[in-house]
Amino acid sequence: MSDDLLFLDESEEDVVEERSTWKVLIVDDEPEVHAVTKLALSDFVFQDKGIEFISAYTGAEAKRVFLEHDDIAIVLLDVVMETDDAGLQVAEFIRGEANNHFTRIILRTGQPGQAPEKHVIINYDINDYKSKTELTAQKLFTVVIATLRSYRDIMVIEENRKGLEKIIAASADLFSIHSLESFIDGIVQQLSSLLGGTQDAAYITSAVAGPRPIDSDPSSEFYVFTGKGDFANQEGLPLDKVLSGNQLESCRQALREQEIVYADEYLVAYCNSKNMRGSLLYLSGLPRRLTDTDKHLLEIFSQNVQIAFDNVLLTKDIEDTQREIVERLGQILEKEMGGGKHIQRMTLISEMLGREYGLSQDDIDVLKLAVPLHDVGKLKVPESILLKPGKLNEEEQEIVRSHAEFGYELLKDSRRPIIKAAALLARDHHEYWDGNGYPRGLKGEEIHIFCRITSLADVFDALHAKRCYKEAWPLDKVLDLIESQRGKQFDPLLVDILLANRDKLEAICFAYPDDLPCH
CATH class of the missing domain: 1.10.3210.10 (Hypothetical protein af1432)
Structure with missing residues (x-):
């Protein structure tokens, strides 16, 4: 019996190590509350992610945790700890000094009279208020599921906001080559967020390639222009140096057939161009099966992003031509x-x-x-x-x-x-x-x-x-x-x-x- 339990514990730990987790902070001065909460949620899985528990036993300790972790999904926060309002002070700290508006705050209290629910809901930026006596294992499970869905949606919106912010910041100077990288990076981030989040993304183009041997592989003309995740530090590398196997073959297929190639965990979108051989958008780590709406969005995006890229390259070519004319005129004058x-x-x-x-x-x-x-x-x-x-x-x-x-x-x-x-x-x-x-x-x-x-x-x-x-x-x-x-x-x-x-x-x-x- 004992050996079976040990085996099960090790297996569960292995599963948690292999996948990312939702961080849940338990803040309570009673150790048994921590133990019971962890037991009730020990087999919890939401969207193929388990829970990573963090424990704090005082309000002061909870504040330190929030300064060290900016990705806590839920905090189960006791109201009365070292002081009668320690939990409320932590809630104010999270939204105020820590400037964290993403973490979902669930207040738990064993003494409802100490902090009346109506007063707390109105005056503090919290997301739920529960009495410890009403939170059975099933209700705790339900509350955590509902709250994680809220946190997930908020983070998707935040990713969208970051992507749009980059695009807006770049739009004022879109036709500068310096802003192009920010523009493309913002669009890649925006698209991956709309698809539910991706691990890696890259924009791959032939625009930065140099002369090639006549008998070379056509895919060797293509280079990573910008990327995120595993591609974040791959700018300037040729396609066949950053991808191999089925992924590389999918890129070659997308180039040959000038289409979007879908696989279980990644996709390659061909972006058509009037001025060059086109570009590729590579996304991997897709969190779910893409819907028809997702695919339609990809088709629109893959064309529009290339138009923007072509326009910037054309503008850069004009600017470079003007610059060369001025420089050559100056050199002619100097020679004379x-x-x-x-x-x-x-x-x-x-x-x-x-x-x-x-x-x-x-x-x-x-x-x-x-x-x-x-x-x-x-x-x-x-x-x-x-x-x-x-x-x-x-x-x-x-x-x-x-x-x-x-x-x-x-x-x-x-x-x-x-x-x-x-x-x-x-x-x-x-x-x-x-x-x-x-x-x-x-x-x-x-x-x-x-x-x-x-x-x-x-x-x-x-x-x-x-x-x-x-x-x-x-x-x-x-x-x-x-x-x-x-x-x-x-x-x-x-x-x-x-x-x-x-x-x-x-x-x-x-x-x-x-x-x-x-x-």
């Missing part, structure tokens, strides 16, 4: 002016200064694209003056200075943020912190931060690099001169940043050396 790789170095130095200064990533991106056009106005300056060795006379200096306003006039009428920023740089990158620059004599923070950064990066590289009409200055000499102009020509904070990042300056100069065809 005999500046070697001045533009590349200047852009990287400006990026470093902007980041250390605290600019947002969006501002840094605009600055990097605008920098190549900072000297576009020099198209008006004769090459004989630009490349003249030695000092310029007063008339020549005036011609050179005119390039600032000329560059601004060329660019000022654009509505594009990058070109507008380039117009500012063209005009104001020769303004001085102390007001002695040109063309408008701006000073201090009247000068846009983009222009202050570009001015410093431009002077540093112009002095440190060799030109056909001058030799390169040693780094120490350049930095000494810049330090002497701190608060005069240059923004003091930017000078401090430049001096503190000597190693980064040297790395940039080393990575982009000039190869000037001087004659």
Whole structure:
């Protein structure tokens, strides 16, 4: 008899270890209440999940448990423990300080008169109120089942909310490649939640693939773009490296037949595309058999998500094309002016200064694209003056200075943020912190931060690099001169940043050396 009981206990523990559980917290100062509750629910299973019991014997101990566990489904909470209202204080703590609005609270009391039911229900955010004497084993079972259904539905709604929140957050900037990952991740989370929750999900596309051998397996073109669960850290890996066996074959079938392939515990949805070979949505750990409604939702989703993906890729391609045009124009200008790789170095130095200064990533991106056009106005300056060795006379200096306003006039009428920023740089990158620059004599923070950064990066590289009409200055000499102009020509904070990042300056100069065809 004893051996049979031991065998049954071990078997039950093995079952619990193999599956996830519902966490139930028992809070009561009477040990026998814990024992009786666990006995009554010892064989409890709901949706193929058993119960994991956690015990607390005081209100203070219960509060500590809630700070350690954020996934407690039900708390069976005694009212009277170390104080007459200890349980009520715990209920307030759960909803207030712990900010937990998901756990279902069932108050149990052996002394109903201590906390009248009507008063407690009205004034405390609890979900049920029971006298210990009325909670027989059968009624306890019924109450727990009903409460777990409520908790389950609340968590599904919360998953939906999180998915929608990601989609909404991404929608304002949907056509940025940075938001695409958040957008897809939100939709995957939303869909898996609508299907009742899934363990793993991945969005797999050929858009990130590179060239392939002509005789390679077509499925090897497809890579994980984003995922959750087992796929959370698989981004960028090829399909045949993350799936194998029947799952991989199902993906190949979905690609061949361009359809949704359903299996007992997973599915693969083909997402059609006008611009490429399509994508795959892989979901595993399905909690139940899918209904016709579920399948219809999947069909709609698999088409719409690909449309969004295609649109973002198209927008990114347009942005990349615009960026390349600006960069190439800047390089052409620099080549005409005999500046070697001045533009590349200047852009990287400006990026470093902007980041250390605290600019947002969006501002840094605009600055990097605008920098190549900072000297576009020099198209008006004769090459004989630009490349003249030695000092310029007063008339020549005036011609050179005119390039600032000329560059601004060329660019000022654009509505594009990058070109507008380039117009500012063209005009104001020769303004001085102390007001002695040109063309408008701006000073201090009247000068846009983009222009202050570009001015410093431009002077540093112009002095440190060799030109056909001058030799390169040693780094120490350049930095000494810049330090002497701190608060005069240059923004003091930017000078401090430049001096503190000597190693980064040297790395940039080393990575982009000039190869000037001087004659």
